[in-house]
Amino acid sequence: MVELHSINPLLGCGDPGDPIEYSCHFDGNAYMYRDFQAGNRKIYAERVLFKLLGDVPTPLLFLNAAGAVGTYAFNYLYNGQIHTAEQQNHSEHLMYVLAKNRHRDFAGFVDMLRIVDTTKPTASERVEYWFNGRKSSFAAQTWPALNRDTFMNQAVRHYLGTFYPGSVSSAKSQALKADYIFFDGKTPSPTDFGYFNAYGHWVPRLFEGKGQGEPVYGTNGFHLDFSDPLDLGKDVSGNGNHFTTMGMTSDNQSTDTPSNNENLMSVLDGKGVTNTEAGKRFAFPSSYVSVRSNFAVHGEGPFELEIEATTTLSGNNILHIGMCSSELGIVNRAMGQSSAVPGALGMAVGKGYEAATQQAGSGSVLNVETPTSYPSGTRIKVVWRKEDAELDFWVAGVKIWTTPMDISGPVHFFLGGYASGCRVTSLKAGSLKAAPCPDILNPDDYFTERVAVNGAPVNDMPWNMEQVETLTLSYRQDAKEDTRVSDTIDGAGLSWATNTTGGIASHTGTLAAYQGNGYSFPDRAGIWVDYHERISRETGLDVINVDHVNGTPTTASHHLGRPVEFAIVVPHSGGNRRVFHKDMVAGRYLTLNKTETEKTDPNWISSTAVDVTINGSLPTGRYKLILHCSVENYKDIGIYKGTSSNDGAFVLMPFAPRMVMIFRPDIVGNHHLSSVDADGGDNPVQRYLNLESGGSGTTIRHMDFLSNGIKNRDDNSDVNGGEPIYLSIAGTPLKFARGQ
Incomplete structure (x- = not known):
């Protein structure tokens, strides 16, 4: 086996691009406006780095113009698709272009460039979308007429973050926006704002024309870098096209940027969880559900998660807060229940649970005397003092419990509840800037x-x-x-x-x-x-051939350096292909070439860090063993719980995946393989391969490939019911992943 390494320690960790220092927090209430003068209505372009914060129906992320009554130019995100639309008489579309790619990623920044040029002879070239340096295809379109004057760049008021002041709050932006640039009569290139580095990552480039005024930006052009917390609408293009801010204070300035991607609580976890207030407010259904932070906590600390109850906590209305192992997945039951949750440390607050806490390793439960109910507004907090290796739990300003932090490996904050609600009031969970450098950069x-x-x-x-x-x-x-x-x-x-x-x-x-x-x-x-x-230890893959005699176990060396977590065993002379996965019940296997439930053959395969054994039950013959193990930031092998609904399971991964194989052991189902590239690079990925039935790839299932995992978007039982098992391989390490 050949060992290869992509890190040169003399060069540091990859190439993160130019630093983006600040972003602006559009929290669902805040917006900006400016009165434009007459500009070039045929040609304009808009570039922004954005990170979604709340899954609202129609967030107006981009620049919009309202002219005469019923005449609008509005650019928005609906169900993840970016729309460029112009309408008159309230209904007649003069331009309506939808990007095929759906943006439903809440863990990373997307770099978007939109260009409109109605002077181009070919209708399909009059609108362009570029996301993270790649040109997007279109899902639907009504192209603008040749040489048509659009409604943008009229001498009317233009809005950023809303449509007009009376817009419903659900239509206002809930996002972080950085390096927002608008060009009047100019058509820049994506490479003016970013580039693909040597590792294939799209990274930001500072715009060289910054501050050069009208010759670069055009008459109404502007550049918002949000560097002045007292004037977030300040234009730094040199044009002086400043925006008036509404509902903003210096607190709306953020250092959460593509260069310092901060850890937030996931809005994709948890079936039935309602999320509002730009990703900060959670309402939990009547069955227990929890959500995790977008990625593992990185940095020196101390770290904390504080929440404020938005409902009374009593009876079965509880809130639950703590930390869990990255390998645990969603904490699917509250601490203090009879069944243990090893791999988590948490505290449940509410009658019947009385600040029940649970040790990570032993699963032992400690019940602390507390009141039988807590009013809405109660603050609950967990603090990880990393330097002391301890967790502190607080309720209503009182420290309830301190325990050693004994969860090994990467950890996440989590919060959950029964029929309750909370608002995140403080989250200090590090950023990807502090994440360790991955061994495999590309x-x-x-x-x-x-x-x-x-x-x-x-x-x-x-x-x-x-x-x-x-x-x-x-x-x-x-x-x-x-x-x-x-x-x-x-x-x-x-x-x-x-x-x-x-x-x-x-x-x-x-x-x-x-x-x-x-x-x-x-x-x-x-x-x-x-x-x-x-085939390399670095990729967690080995392929070996062994000669086996029935009745006698056969042991062979492998080069993974850790126990086997996933294997396919193929008889050279023909026969069923067996699949082993670490999260299946011991002694069971799937048949790769059939749609059937798992079978039992006790101890049919076992392994150590240096060898693998197949037992004597297999027929005599020569076998090919394809062996995998997890590799941090490159290969993930695990299990998740399906939801059986269109609000499908979110599978948290330590990278932006490129390919995933999914199996459901407990039903007669398809063995599923999906990849970003095979579906043309658009999201969601719809084309998949049934491994047990051969090509061709089918286009039925919808699955978002995101910067930190996958999100099922339909109720197909093979991939979104029961407890599917999977193997996935990275497209981009999480440290460098862009939002999708």
């Missing part, structure tokens, strides 16, 4: 995807496949055909299928030859998607 150097058409050779791989051991999975996207797996261990010309019981042999569609930084499949017809992963 996952594409280790796991990559290629699309080949009609047998065309591929010659742009990031590594030399004649020198680096590689595992390849290939499926046909435009027609149903066997999904094939090959590797450099057995060599070119041999493969096996995920959807049959056939042996490892030469098959039509098998990779024919490795050719330096490429390969060839000359007999393939149609469109094929190939996934490739390096």
